[in-house]
Amino acid sequence: MSMKSYLFLLLLNSAILFLWSGCKRYTRPGDPQEVSYAMYEDIKDWDPAAAFSLEVMALGNIYEPLHWYEPDSAGAYHFRPALAKTYEKDANGLNWTFHLRRGVHFHDGLPFTSLAVKKSIERVKRIGKGAAFIWDAVKNIETPDDSTVIFRLSRPAPIDLIAASQYGAWIMSPAVADCSETYFRWGKADGTGPYMLKNWEQNRQIDLQAFPDYWGGWQGKHFKQVTLKIISEAGTRIQMIRSGEVDFAGLIPPENINALRHNPDIRVRIFPSWRNMMFLLNTSRFPTDNRWIRRALLSAFDYRAAVEYILQNFARRATAPVPAGIWGHAVGLPQPQFDLIKARRFVEESGIPKDKLKLTLSYVASVDAYEKCAIMLQNILAKIGIRLELQPGLWNVIWDRAKKTETAPNMVSMTWWPSYPTPGDWLRGLFHSQSPNLFNLSHYNNPDFDQIVDRAAELEAADRPAAIALYQQAQRILYDDAVAIFFADLKIRMVQRRSVSGLKANPAYDTMIYFYNLQRTEQ
Numbered sequence: 001m002s003m004k005s006y007l008f009l010l011l012l013n014s015a016i017l018f019l020w021s022g023c024k025r026y027t028r029p030g031d032p033q034e035v036s037y038a039m040y041e042d043i044k045d046w047d048p049a050a051a052f053s054l055e056v057m058a059l060g061n062i063y064e065p066l067h068w069y070e071p072d073s074a075g076a077y078h079f080r081p082a083l084a085k086t087y088e089k090d091a092n093g094l095n096w097t098f099h100l101r102r103g104v105h106f107h108d109g110l111p112f113t114s115l116a117v118k119k120s121i122e123r124v125k126r127i128g129k130g131a132a133f134i135w136d137a138v139k140n141i142e143t144p145d146d147s148t149v150i151f152r153l154s155r156p157a158p159i160d161l162i163a164a165s166q167y168g169a170w171i172m173s174p175a176v177a178d179c180s181e182t183y184f185r186w187g188k189a190d191g192t193g194p195y196m197l198k199n200w201e202q203n204r205q206i207d208l209q210a211f212p213d214y215w216g217g218w219q220g221k222h223f224k225q226v227t228l229k230i231i232s233e234a235g236t237r238i239q240m241i242r243s244g245e246v247d248f249a250g251l252i253p254p255e256n257i258n259a260l261r262h263n264p265d266i267r268v269r270i271f272p273s274w275r276n277m278m279f280l281l282n283t284s285r286f287p288t289d290n291r292w293i294r295r296a297l298l299s300a301f302d303y304r305a306a307v308e309y310i311l312q313n314f315a316r317r318a319t320a321p322v323p324a325g326i327w328g329h330a331v332g333l334p335q336p337q338f339d340l341i342k343a344r345r346f347v348e349e350s351g352i353p354k355d356k357l358k359l360t361l362s363y364v365a366s367v368d369a370y371e372k373c374a375i376m377l378q379n380i381l382a383k384i385g386i387r388l389e390l391q392p393g394l395w396n397v398i399w400d401r402a403k404k405t406e407t408a409p410n411m412v413s414m415t416w417w418p419s420y421p422t423p424g425d426w427l428r429g430l431f432h433s434q435s436p437n438l439f440n441l442s443h444y445n446n447p448d449f450d451q452i453v454d455r456a457a458e459l460e461a462a463d464r465p466a467a468i469a470l471y472q473q474a475q476r477i478l479y480d481d482a483v484a485i486f487f488a489d490l491k492i493r494m495v496q497r498r499s500v501s502g503l504k505a506n507p508a509y510d511t512m513i514y515f516y517n518l519q520r521t522e523q
Contacts, residue, residue, distance in 0.1 A: 052130035063170030063191030093156035114143035119177035131168030156461035254312035292350035294482035328423035330475035363413035365392035
């Protein structure tokens with residue numbers, strides 16, 4: 001074949017392909033029914049009863065709660081029906097009745113009934129991991145018929161908020177609700193959500209595909225396939241979003257945001273959030289078991305540099321352990337300030353010789369802001385005679401080591417977001433004594449603090465003002481005991497291709513994207 005004939009056929013094939021596509025062009029090459037996201041780490045646990053971290057990105061599209069939390073512009077909220085259509089409670093708040101959606105099926109083909117709700121929540125309580133504490137007030141669950149479930153409580157609790165939690169409230173098939181945790185470990189999932197788990201290649205990729213019998217239907221321009229790519233390097237995620245290889249890129253460093261804003265194919269959106277950043281201080285390991293050393297660390301941290309220069313104002317200075325956007329946030333707490341003179345004085349008060357002052361700090365290497373804050377703190381502490389060894393790594397590895405007393409570092413990076421909107425999620429999840437330990441990586445043990453937080457949780461639904469007063473008291477105790485360096489309440493940086501539309505901000509679920517609501521925009 002001559003070169004002229006080859007070029008003619010190539011042009012002809014291109015023309016046919018153009019006509020076949022209906023003259024539609026997409027800003028991202030490839031099938032308009034597929035959407036992709038670059039995550040910075042893989043998920044740790046496929047068990048929906050125990051998962052309590054980055055799993056929400058996948059599991060939140062496979063499973064569904066009874067309803068979804070929806071905020072409004074005035075700061076109030078309502079609930080969007082999911083597996084329950086309506087609900088009511090009695091006058092004393094001890095009995096909650098949910099009326100369930102009919103005609104729903106799990107991915108394994110079994111019908112969704114009240115039994116599935118009962119078995120799912122009972123599994124969460126029985127395993128006792130992750131967000132199990134949110135169901136502490138539930139005494140028993142009754143199923144008078146297939147489409148009705150009744151929660152009987154030992155004390156008033158906001159079950160409407162709890163049932164919309166992004167952790168611990170997902171409903172699974174009764175066929176797997178009695179399976180061991182080992183069953184889920186290597187990638188098993190069975191929910192009612194719009195997507196099924198198709199494939200999991202550990203530390204590389206997660207593939208979700210449309211569930212054909214999803215009760216919401218597929219009549220609209222929904223994505224039929226979701227690809228979650230595990231990309232630890234921020235530079236690689238940036239290149240992938242620029243080239244169009246992915247539609248969303250998570251955890252883009254602040255210094256790269258402005259450059260991406262000038263790319264006509266990329267949209268950068270800034271959302272309010274309920275996330276905050278901190279360094280937890282180990283209260284049980286020498287020398288951070290000494291409160292004077294912990295106070296020295298709080299005075300040796302440059303809060304302004306962290307927020308203005310490292311996070312480039314995609315955050316605000318934290319003023320309490322609970323972020324400002326959540327009810328019960330403490331106001332009027334004394335604020336630690338960057339003050340090396342005071343830090344030196346606190347070191348002297350500790351009575352610890354300087355040759356004994358060596359600390360370890362573990363942080364998530366893929367989070368650029370933590371690395372820069374860690375290096376900044378290392379340089380500052382050197383000026384007052386404290387040696388700080390930095391230990392970057394993967395979150396899953398850091399978490400496993402930090403939970404155990406014998407392997408825990410003196411400091412560990414932590415970004416926290418709530419299961420459901422309550423101060424108790426921070427205070428119980430991070431600082432309440434735990435056995436076995438899950439997220440109390442400060443190894444903080446204060447019975448008075450525990451009692452205050454427990455009492456506040458009991459009053460949330462019955463007496464919100466009293467609960468707020470107790471939660472604020474608990475936050476003051478944490479500041480007095482210097483259990484963490486709270487330095488930033490975050491704004492969410494969402495980097496996406498302009499060809500994808502439909503994403504709405506929701507601080508209750510800002511760690512996940514509900515891909516079913518998105519679509520590819522024709523250009």
